[in-house]
Amino acid sequence: MTADRKAGQSMGSVFPHLITQDLPTMVSVKDADFSSVDAVFCCLPHGTTQDIIKGLPRHLKIVDLSADFRLRDIAEYEEWYGQPHSASDLQKEAVYGLTEISREDVKNARLVANPGCYPTSIQLPLVPLIKAKLIEHRNIIIDSKSGVSGAGRGAKEANLYSEIAEGIYSYGVTKHRHVPEIEQGLSDAAQSKINVSFTPHLMPMIRGMQSTIYVEMSQGVTMEDLYQQLRKSYEDEEFVKLLDKGVVPRTHNVRGSNYCFMNVFPDRIPGRAIIISVIDNLVKGASGQALQNLNIMLGYPENTGLLYQPLFP
Amino acid sequence: MTADRKAGQSMGSVFPHLITQDLPTMVSVKDADFSSVDAVFCCLPHGTTQDIIKGLPRHLKIVDLSADFRLRDIAEYEEWYGQPHSASDLQKEAVYGLTEISREDVKNARLVANPGCYPTSIQLPLVPLIKAKLIEHRNIIIDSKSGVSGAGRGAKEANLYSEIAEGIYSYGVTKHRHVPEIEQGLSDAAQSKINVSFTPHLMPMIRGMQSTIYVEMSQGVTMEDLYQQLRKSYEDEEFVKLLDKGVVPRTHNVRGSNYCFMNVFPDRIPGRAIIISVIDNLVKGASGQALQNLNIMLGYPENTGLLYQPLFP
Amino acid sequence: MTADRKAGQSMGSVFPHLITQDLPTMVSVKDADFSSVDAVFCCLPHGTTQDIIKGLPRHLKIVDLSADFRLRDIAEYEEWYGQPHSASDLQKEAVYGLTEISREDVKNARLVANPGCYPTSIQLPLVPLIKAKLIEHRNIIIDSKSGVSGAGRGAKEANLYSEIAEGIYSYGVTKHRHVPEIEQGLSDAAQSKINVSFTPHLMPMIRGMQSTIYVEMSQGVTMEDLYQQLRKSYEDEEFVKLLDKGVVPRTHNVRGSNYCFMNVFPDRIPGRAIIISVIDNLVKGASGQALQNLNIMLGYPENTGLLYQPLFP
Amino acid sequence: MTADRKAGQSMGSVFPHLITQDLPTMVSVKDADFSSVDAVFCCLPHGTTQDIIKGLPRHLKIVDLSADFRLRDIAEYEEWYGQPHSASDLQKEAVYGLTEISREDVKNARLVANPGCYPTSIQLPLVPLIKAKLIEHRNIIIDSKSGVSGAGRGAKEANLYSEIAEGIYSYGVTKHRHVPEIEQGLSDAAQSKINVSFTPHLMPMIRGMQSTIYVEMSQGVTMEDLYQQLRKSYEDEEFVKLLDKGVVPRTHNVRGSNYCFMNVFPDRIPGRAIIISVIDNLVKGASGQALQNLNIMLGYPENTGLLYQPLFP
CATH class of the missing domain: 3.30.360.10 (Dihydrodipicolinate Reductase; domain 2)
Known part of the structure; x- marks a missing residue:
């Protein structure tokens, strides 16, 4: 688990609702050891994301939750996000992960752009x-x-x-x-x-x-x-x-x-x-679909970790 | 001030935010003395409204907040409200009171149908x-x-x-x-x-x-x-x-x-x-516009009682 | 799953957030077949509860979420709830299920009064x-x-x-x-x-x-x-x-x-x-603690069905 | 009307619910002309307040909504607010404006410390x-x-x-x-x-x-x-x-x-x-009581500008 401003803190101090879980202390991205990691959820601001992912080892499966790899057309990206795209190769590699529509492509993807x-x-x-x-x-x-x-x-x-x-x-x-x-x-x-x-x-x-x-x-x-x-x-x-x-x-x-x-x-x-x-x-519109995609990329049952039922009332 | 279920109660017991105001005790409609009353706001359920207004003295100015007199076409009323209209003469007399659009008609109206x-x-x-x-x-x-x-x-x-x-x-x-x-x-x-x-x-x-x-x-x-x-x-x-x-x-x-x-x-x-x-x-969409209409009907300044500024935050 | 007013309806029509789950249609309590049932959560209004539980087969483990069996002193019950208690024997049998405080008693209980x-x-x-x-x-x-x-x-x-x-x-x-x-x-x-x-x-x-x-x-x-x-x-x-x-x-x-x-x-x-x-x-204060108690009564791991983490934000 | 960060803006752009009111453009405190002003509401952070009020002309009636003049004991102020008090003379002059309790003192006050x-x-x-x-x-x-x-x-x-x-x-x-x-x-x-x-x-x-x-x-x-x-x-x-x-x-x-x-x-x-x-x-706990105090200081009816009834629902 990496963090920027909050590196060095425990998860429980950032999100006190998780204090009961035995989670690793957060480290800065640059201090993370990716050698024993299989997969990464990347939840960074657009722009930053491109640079970080370029530097990650190729063996990693990545689900990126930013907007950086969602638009195939780099020019359109630049128009809407007001900055040049610095990782057009990764953009070409990325699969747009609207799970139910593009499940087959997600299966073989290394980098999935998780939809907005x-x-x-x-x-x-x-x-x-x-x-x-x-x-x-x-x-x-x-x-x-x-x-x-x-x-x-x-x-x-x-x-x-x-x-x-x-x-x-x-x-x-x-x-x-x-x-x-x-x-x-x-x-x-x-x-x-x-x-x-x-x-x-x-x-x-x-x-x-x-x-x-x-x-x-x-x-x-x-x-x-x-x-x-x-x-x-x-x-x-x-x-x-x-x-x-x-x-x-x-x-x-x-x-x-x-x-x-x-x-x-x-x-x-x-x-x-x-x-x-x-x-x-926050779930099907973000982290839930991200997990659904990673499950597919890793060959896990698609609903692993996703069985939480709606909280009502 | 009339009431049905709550006749006999003080306003402050029904709406405790008004306890500081010296308001009359609520009476049943049938017990109300309309002889010294100039104008009436009628806030009853559709259907009931028609019957009550039919029985009111002709000298009263009336602003009706129900749906009963909004639709010129009686057949359409019956279709949408699932019951026959029992006061078609009043319907013909009623002026639809979307103030800024029909101010001139409101001026001379006796019965205004306040918009939804x-x-x-x-x-x-x-x-x-x-x-x-x-x-x-x-x-x-x-x-x-x-x-x-x-x-x-x-x-x-x-x-x-x-x-x-x-x-x-x-x-x-x-x-x-x-x-x-x-x-x-x-x-x-x-x-x-x-x-x-x-x-x-x-x-x-x-x-x-x-x-x-x-x-x-x-x-x-x-x-x-x-x-x-x-x-x-x-x-x-x-x-x-x-x-x-x-x-x-x-x-x-x-x-x-x-x-x-x-x-x-x-x-x-x-x-x-x-x-x-x-x-x-509740204001321009109901009671505020009703008051605006009555002000016009009675020749008062149109903003009488309506100077409350928005409450933010 | 039993219901009174809503007997005959599917769970998904009463609680649409559960439509994805394959749940039985609700039946009236009197039509329920308890012979193949091991345990019951009783979520009825106080008063009603006593009468229903009196009629249930003795082989059932019961966690009652009402107030009917929480007070040892029947006179106190009558004072606060305004009605006589009609099942004082059951009251004597009931174990007050504040799990962490009375876990040992809950283990051997047939009827647990789940705390407020x-x-x-x-x-x-x-x-x-x-x-x-x-x-x-x-x-x-x-x-x-x-x-x-x-x-x-x-x-x-x-x-x-x-x-x-x-x-x-x-x-x-x-x-x-x-x-x-x-x-x-x-x-x-x-x-x-x-x-x-x-x-x-x-x-x-x-x-x-x-x-x-x-x-x-x-x-x-x-x-x-x-x-x-x-x-x-x-x-x-x-x-x-x-x-x-x-x-x-x-x-x-x-x-x-x-x-x-x-x-x-x-x-x-x-x-x-x-x-x-x-x-x-609704959870530790009601249904969660009820499940925790039943897990103990049935010899299941105490956290079965209770691993939902807090939903934040 | 003065402002710091928002000087030069209209009130309607800072608080759009006030666009219908004809209010002056906000100016920086240092650019304000106090010569034709009778009274001031001072709504600044503690600390800043002291310095600003020291510089205001003596003819002004002032109601201060900060904490700066509420505590008679300067040492206590310093302990709780973590900074020395730089206007102890003004502190001595200030009247604590809990209106109903200290109305007589407020009458003759030049500087009122409005309660928290x-x-x-x-x-x-x-x-x-x-x-x-x-x-x-x-x-x-x-x-x-x-x-x-x-x-x-x-x-x-x-x-x-x-x-x-x-x-x-x-x-x-x-x-x-x-x-x-x-x-x-x-x-x-x-x-x-x-x-x-x-x-x-x-x-x-x-x-x-x-x-x-x-x-x-x-x-x-x-x-x-x-x-x-x-x-x-x-x-x-x-x-x-x-x-x-x-x-x-x-x-x-x-x-x-x-x-x-x-x-x-x-x-x-x-x-x-x-x-x-x-x-x-925000009203009796802040700006309303402030206005109530100023009304008293200026000899106006105490409820001037305070007749807004509670907004319910």
């Missing part, structure tokens, strides 16, 4: 529908809502309790850094460039993410077709669940777990449908 | 844009988020703290009873029938409402045109504020006040725009 | 200190704070989100039904009657309970003595943890887990000390 | 009881609970939403800087030195403060005596309210207002009583 939380909640329902040509590529409107924990533990005025509790707002209207990642995934599925409308909102809650997605169905397609396609895509999946018809997914019901719950609803406007998906942004 | 909270947050930005023919009538997507207080004080499992806190969900997808009210207002503005996509979401907060509205601009129209139209519509209004360009409206910033803050943003999809409006659902 | 949440958080630190004669029996002041989930899922106005969020209050000042249970446990430890001051407060949070306990140390005793006694009492326990000196227990750090964290602090008033203990009221 | 939030909630009930010799000076146990806003708007990890929501903890056990202020006020009332036990707890709420105070009654005194004393002390006060017997004060019921609600309860331990007082820590 918003892109996970959005691509899981949309990719199968786009691949099956059931929805139009135009006018995909995504209104997402996220808990605050996605912003990390940095001390920012904007994320103080008194600023967040009892109110909501949209941030990064049309300009959130997850946009290119979402469009990359949907465009791949469509085999043509898709632009989406994406508006993230900050909710007064710690965990949880909902994407409410408004789509136009292709000519002649019905809501039932969408439902059946999603059923077929995910009926054998442990962590992605299409709910019974009419049942609304709630973030409460996936809190603390690796599940994604989703469903499809008819819209009042003829020819349109509404798709809702929910995840815990 | 969602319809207020949605019509205030959309009506001027539709009237000015700046946006298309098709594909208006409205994703609304509301605090829990809108559901009232009834004891329902769904609204317990443990069910609401730390999670969100959509309710009444496409079927919320405010739909016909919204469509009536927009269709009036358009002078043709408009169907909207409307999805309300329940937020873990007491007060506050945001509508995020996704629209297609008319041919040749720019976001700047939308901004200028809203500026023109509301620049002389005390309670409706178009924010500076780029500033995101937040429910935190109107909490406890009668303000509606709004703004317009460009969308990533060319030709589309995103409109955000926020209100306090 | 407040009594658990209070007795765990106080019983060893009283037994070791380190604190005075007089002037024990207990100021407890609890999340709302302790009140259950019943639809009560008092527990609505809008009534609970963003405020606190004390309820049942000096009259909470957990008082006799607390005094029984402390008096047993003291071998003389102890009266305590106990004030519970309701917090705007779902889970979590803290007891802040103000005690007078016995003549010549120091805070260090208290600390060492608690260390000795719990150093081999998996679920009860004395924190490092000076570290404040936080309910955040036990949320969703069966842990009790505690610590002792010096008071400004010479001769006094402050003890703080925290638990998750 | 905890000390306000604690002294209002205790000072009259101590003066009337109704409670013992020993074993006064104060368990206080505060919303997070008391910590200010500084960006600290500890006050992030994800650290605060859904949990509680005690901070500064026995060492909170409000201790000497509380003990000074109570000792003044007793005319002998009083040491109290004071434990503040942080609540997952923005505003609100409750002090639960456990006291020993003097020989022969009853709870009714305490109640009658408080009634007599506050029956003519607009902002301090003794509730009806048995009614529990709730922070919800004073939110956003300048009220202090209090009540007295019997304790289970004979001879003891429990006192509960609640305030909004």
Whole structure:
């Protein structure tokens, strides 16, 4: 376990809820001995990540939770993150780890770019529908809502309790850094460039993410077709669940777990449908999917360490 | 002050935050003496409202906060509320009191139907844009988020703290009873029938409402045109504020006040725009607008009793 | 799995966060076949519990989560619960299951009365200190704070989100039904009657309970003595943890887990000390301790099913 | 209106909930022209305050909201605040502004030291009881609970939403800087030195403060005596309210207002009583009381600008 600012401290002093666990003291990355390590979760800020991973031994399996290897197009990375990419070879090697969609590629990967939380909640329902040509590529409107924990533990005025509790707002209207990642995934599925409308909102809650997605169905397609396609895509999946018809997914019901719950609803406007998906942004949207990916890379049962059920209430 | 279940109690025992105020004991409606009363706020469940108002003396000015007189089309009322309307004459007399839009009619009204909270947050930005023919009538997507207080004080499992806190969900997808009210207002503005996509979401907060509205601009129209139209519509209004360009409206910033803050943003999809409006659902979305209407009906300064500034943090 | 109002429903429809688990449909208690059942968790309202348990086959191991078998003194039960006790024989048979204190008795029990949440958080630190004669029996002041989930899922106005969020209050000042249970446990430890001051407060949070306990140390005793006694009492326990000196227990750090964290602090008033203990009221304060007890009764490893770590943030 | 980091900005950009008010742009303190100013609220960090106030013209009435002039004993200030006091003359001139207790002194004051939030909630009930010799000076146990806003708007990890929501903890056990202020006020009332036990707890709420105070009654005194004393002390006060017997004060019921609600309860331990007082820590605990003091200093009606009623729900 490595740390930067907190190197030398015990895990229990940084995260007191873990004091009961016998965990190693944190060391600085440069002092870590990787020779007896099989795999690494890399949870560093974008930019830093590239440099660290370049220096790691090649025998390591790596799941990277930053944004550094998610975008295939280096130019796009530079545009959205405001800095050049210094590890384009690693970028080419990296596999985008949206587990249920790219499980086969993850199996053989050495470096997995773990998806962002918003892109996970959005691509899981949309990719199968786009691949099956059931929805139009135009006018995909995504209104997402996220808990605050996605912003990390940095001390920012904007994320103080008194600023967040009892109110909501949209941030990064049309300009959130997850946009290119979402469009990359949907465009791949469509085999043509898709632009989406994406508006993230900050909710007064710690965990949880909902994407409410408004789509136009292709000519002649019905809501039932969408439902059946999603059923077929995910009926054998442990962590992605299409709910019974009419049942609304709630973030409460996936809190603390690796599940994604989703469903499809008819819209009042003829020819349109509404798709809702929910995840815990810190689990399926981050560390849970990372573990799921590593399990696959190492040949472990995919649900190892992921059997925690949702915490409700 | 009348009450049903709580007749005979003091206001301070029902709402202990008001114990410092010298308020009359609550009486049953049937025991109320309306002869020396000038005006009435009627805050009863739909259905009940009709019957009570029919029996009130004609000299009273009435602002009704229920849904009973909001829909001009009685058949539509019956369809959405599941019961026949028993006071169609009153319905014809009633003026729909979206203050900034129908101030002139409110002036001369005896009975004002106070708008619902969602319809207020949605019509205030959309009506001027539709009237000015700046946006298309098709594909208006409205994703609304509301605090829990809108559901009232009834004891329902769904609204317990443990069910609401730390999670969100959509309710009444496409079927919320405010739909016909919204469509009536927009269709009036358009002078043709408009169907909207409307999805309300329940937020873990007491007060506050945001509508995020996704629209297609008319041919040749720019976001700047939308901004200028809203500026023109509301620049002389005390309670409706178009924010500076780029500033995101937040429910935190109107909490406890009668303000509606709004703004317009460009969308990533060319030709589309995103409109955000926020209100306090209990004030501009209910009792505040009711008071604003009554002030107008009685010839008082419109902001009488409405100078409370937002409570932040 | 039995249910009353919800008999015939699937678990997933009552608790949608469990839809992924293959659980039996709920049946009415009277329709349950207990012949192939080894053990029962009884989670019924007080009063009802007595009658149901009287009718259960004698081969069953039972952990009862109600208050019905916690008080040895039937007269006291009747005084605090306002109804006669109809199963005094069962009461005599029942073992009070504060696991770490009465593990040996639990081993051989057929019927365990699972402690209340407040009594658990209070007795765990106080019983060893009283037994070791380190604190005075007089002037024990207990100021407890609890999340709302302790009140259950019943639809009560008092527990609505809008009534609970963003405020606190004390309820049942000096009259909470957990008082006799607390005094029984402390008096047993003291071998003389102890009266305590106990004030519970309701917090705007779902889970979590803290007891802040103000005690007078016995003549010549120091805070260090208290600390060492608690260390000795719990150093081999998996679920009860004395924190490092000076570290404040936080309910955040036990949320969703069966842990009790505690610590002792010096008071400004010479001769006094402050003890703080925290638990998750639904886990160590209810179902977690129940499972811990059943594990012991059945000879399973005590932590079976209890390895969930705290969910933070 | 002065500012340091934010000088040059409009109020609306710092606090967007105030954009509708026509407020002056903020200037640096050193650029402020005090010649046409009558009075000043000084809301600076302790330490800074002393230096700024020393430099202000003598014609100004000043209400200082920092801790710099609250402690009469400079040595005590230095001990608790870790720095020498550089304005002992001003300290001697300052009047401690617990309005209802020291209104006569405030009338003639030029410089008022506005009390801290905890000390306000604690002294209002205790000072009259101590003066009337109704409670013992020993074993006064104060368990206080505060919303997070008391910590200010500084960006600290500890006050992030994800650290605060859904949990509680005690901070500064026995060492909170409000201790000497509380003990000074109570000792003044007793005319002998009083040491109290004071434990503040942080609540997952923005505003609100409750002090639960456990006291020993003097020989022969009853709870009714305490109640009658408080009634007599506050029956003519607009902002301090003794509730009806048995009614529990709730922070919800004073939110956003300048009220202090209090009540007295019997304790289970004979001879003891429990006192509960609640305030909004930002209003009666800070800016509201400051305004109340200034109104008195300037000869205005004491409630000018303070008629905001509690915001509930």
